[in-house]
Amino acid sequence: MAKVIVVGNEKGGAGKSTLAIHLVTGLMHQGARVGVMDLDLRQRSMAAFFANRRAWLAANQAEAPLPIEPDSFRDGAALARAPADEQLIRFQAALEASDGADYLVIDTPGGDTDLSRAAHAVADQVVTPMNDSFVDFGLLGEIDPVTLDLKRPSIYAETIWKARMAKAQGSPTPGQGQIDWIVLTNRLAVAEARNRRRVDERLAALARRVGFRVGPGLRDRVIYRELFPFGLTVADLSPSIRPVSVSLAHVAARQELRTLIQAIGSAGEADEDRQAA
Numbered sequence: 001m002a003k004v005i006v007v008g009n010e011k012g013g014a015g016k017s018t019l020a021i022h023l024v025t026g027l028m029h030q031g032a033r034v035g036v037m038d039l040d041l042r043q044r045s046m047a048a049f050f051a052n053r054r055a056w057l058a059a060n061q062a063e064a065p066l067p068i069e070p071d072s073f074r075d076g077a078a079l080a081r082a083p084a085d086e087q088l089i090r091f092q093a094a095l096e097a098s099d100g101a102d103y104l105v106i107d108t109p110g111g112d113t114d115l116s117r118a119a120h121a122v123a124d125q126v127v128t129p130m131n132d133s134f135v136d137f138g139l140l141g142e143i144d145p146v147t148l149d150l151k152r153p154s155i156y157a158e159t160i161w162k163a164r165m166a167k168a169q170g171s172p173t174p175g176q177g178q179i180d181w182i183v184l185t186n187r188l189a190v191a192e193a194r195n196r197r198r199v200d201e202r203l204a205a206l207a208r209r210v211g212f213r214v215g216p217g218l219r220d221r222v223i224y225r226e227l228f229p230f231g232l233t234v235a236d237l238s239p240s241i242r243p244v245s246v247s248l249a250h251v252a253a254r255q256e257l258r259t260l261i262q263a264i265g266s267a268g269e270a271d272e273d274r275q276a277a
Contacts, residue, residue: 001099002035002098002099002100002101002102002103002104003102003103003104003124003125003265004095004103004104004106004119004122004123004124004125005023005103005104005105005106005123005124005125005126005127005264006106006108006119006120006123006125006126006127007019007020007023007105007106007107007108007126007127007128007129008108008116008119008120008123008126008127008128008156008159009108009110009128009129009130009136009139009156010110010111010112010116010139010155010156010159011110011130011135011136011139011156012109012110012111013110013131014110014128014129014130014131014136014186015129015131015186015218016107016108016110016129017040017043017045017046017049017107018129018186018218018224018228019127019129019184019186019217019218020036020046020105020107021046021049021050021228021233022218022224022233022234022235022257022260023105023127023260023261023264024036024046024067024105025065025232025233025235025236026233026235026257026258026260026261027102027103027105027261028065028066028067028235029065029235029236030261032102032103033068033100033101033102033103034067034068034101034102034103034104034105035067035068035069035070035097035098035101035103035104035105036050036067036068036069036104036105036106036107037069037070037073037091037094037098037104037105037106037107037119038073038076038107039091039106039107039108039109039113039115039116039119040107040108040109040110041076041077041079041080041087041109041115042076042080042109043109044076045107046107047069047073047074047076049228049231050066050067050069050231051231052228052229052230052231053066053230053231053232054066054231055231056230056231056232056243057231060241062240062241063240064232064236064241067105068097068098068100068101070093070094070097070098071097072090072091072093072094072097073090073091073094084114087114087115088114088115088118091115091118091119095122106119106123108120112155112159117159117162117163120159120160120162120163120179121163121166121167122167123163123167123179124179124180125179125180125181125182125264125265126160126163126179126180126181126182127182127184127215127264128140128156128181128182128183128184128212129184129185129186129217130183130184130185130186131185131186132185132195132196132199132200133195133199134195134198134199137199137202137203138154139154139155139156140153140154140156140157140183140203140206141153141154141157141202141206142154143202148198148202150202150205150206150209153206153209153210157206157210160179160181160210160212161210163179164178164179167179180213181211181212181213182212182213182214182215182263182264183203183207183212183213183214183215184214184215184216184217184260184263185199185200185203185217186217186218200214213263215260215263215264216256216259216260216263217260218256218257218260219253219256221249221253221256223244223249223250223253224253226244227243227244230243233257234250234253234254234257235254235257237250237254
């Protein structure tokens with residue numbers, strides 16, 4: 001079975017699709033076979049990215065790794081009009097079609113849907129990007145408006161708790177029905193800010209309370225936006241693939257992506273885990 005990585009956050013604009021496409025390309029350049037599934041049936045940012053990738057590579061006679069895309073999720077517009085039960089049937093078919101992959105990366109919408117809940121319930125890892133603000137933090141934890149102390153987990157933390165319960169109950173082997181949850185601050189500004197320190201402190205407190213890891217995110221870099229229309233990321237840049245001029249900032253961005261991949265787990269580690277299981 002592929003290792004299922006769900007990129008999830010019920011708030012829109014947190015950078016889920018940006019993170020998902022970089023995660024997919026980073027893993028592919030490590031030699032992993034990666035399946036993708038875009039559950040944001042209206043916006044379809046990840047699906048559009050890989051469609052652009054195929055078109056750009058063909059037009060420029062260039063080669064770069066491509067993900068496995070299940071046929072049942074190729075027509076997002078038709079799937080969006082389908083009833084919920086039909087969507088779930090196609091979701092299950094897409095899971096089965098991804099058996100040959102090392103990873104399956106699922107991009108979810110900014111909201112609570114049947115498909116999103118189904119994806120969380122089968123996840124091995126959930127990666128949650130958030131901006132370094134209390135607006136984004138509010139979906140994870142509730143804070144006191146006077147003291148800024150953490151009061152209790154919030155709605156998305158409850159979603160993960162329910163997914164963990166469903167995964168544990170559906171696992172025939174004790175200890176294998178676990179979900180590794182990683183929260184990372186995304187689109188960081190280069191300069192340090194007092195608000196970020198406040199958010200980081202509450203994030204660390206919530207991590208201890210509900211059980212997630214805090215990982216490194218991606219800074220707000222122009223190169224990430226520049227390469228998106230081509231279906232490319234910094235992992236793809238090479239002497240033969242260079243649609244924009246390369247600078248030292250791009251080298252830093254590539255290292256940032258490597259650090260993210262290492263935090264989530266390398267392809268080699270995933271292979272060893274599956275063999276041990």
